[in-house]
Amino acid sequence: MKRLALEAGVFGRSTYLQYVALFQWANPQGYVAYKVLLPVTQILFFVELGVYATGRQNALYFALGNALQLTANAGIFGVIATVANLASPANRLITFLSRAVVNVIDGIATVVIGLAIVVVIYGLNLQHANLLLLALCVVVISLTTAGLGLMFGSIGLVMRDAIIIANIVYYVLLIICGINFPVSRLPGAVQVLAYALPLTRGVQAARDAAAGASLGQVGGLLAGELLVGLMWALGGYLLFRLLENWARRGGLQEAF
DSSP states (O other): OHHHHHHHHHHHHHHHHHHIIIIITSOHHHHHHHHHHHHHHHHHHHHHHHHHHHOGGGHHHHHHHHHHHTHHIIIIIIHHHHHTTOOOSSOHHHHHHHTTHHHHHHHHHHHHHHHHHHHHHHOOOOTTSOHHHHHHHHHHHHHHHHHHHHHHHGGGGTOTTHHHHHHHHHHHHHHHSSSSSOGGGSOHHHHHHHHTSTTHHHHHHHHHHHTTOOHHHHHHHHHHHHHHHHHHHHHHHHHHHHHHHHHHHHTHHHHO
């Protein structure tokens, strides 16, 4: 029990320090402006492009998908920015996983703002939605995208420009995970890749929840989404331990 309490303390302190590093320097006005500007520009761009290509009747499909995908901004960019700066003698797994907590919360906040924008601008009707299930889907998506961020963030130990990877991963998710068109329209091999990534099942579950589906109807999708995120996070930890030793021997932690 004492060991568990100590590890919980390490997890809490590491999470707090991550918050300080990422957000304490920012003023509220700047943070809110960023959290509104990004959702508005991404949602407007892809909705208007989709409407031009397919018709006004599909506007909500594009709007909802892009609002949900916004969690990848925190889950990918935020986590990648923090994992490579992990330098602590504490339990590596506890410290590693704590890097995702603040970004998960930030990702949830971003999606909530994105959904609010969709309701105001495009009139998303949530009257018949299963709101509790939709909220659960948002939490699950935020967790799984952070798991993916932990994997690619580990590469930052040995690569100066890990943010390049973040950009690539972000747009891969945007293209193949069912955000702007169904995954079924992709080639078979790309569909396999899509279902091996976070967001794909979570976004579909969230669309169903917005249409009024029950937990029993989307439970399989959410379980699959969580499993995918867990596998990416586990793979990220194993890669982190491998590259950490390599970076330490080569002096790369100080270089990058």
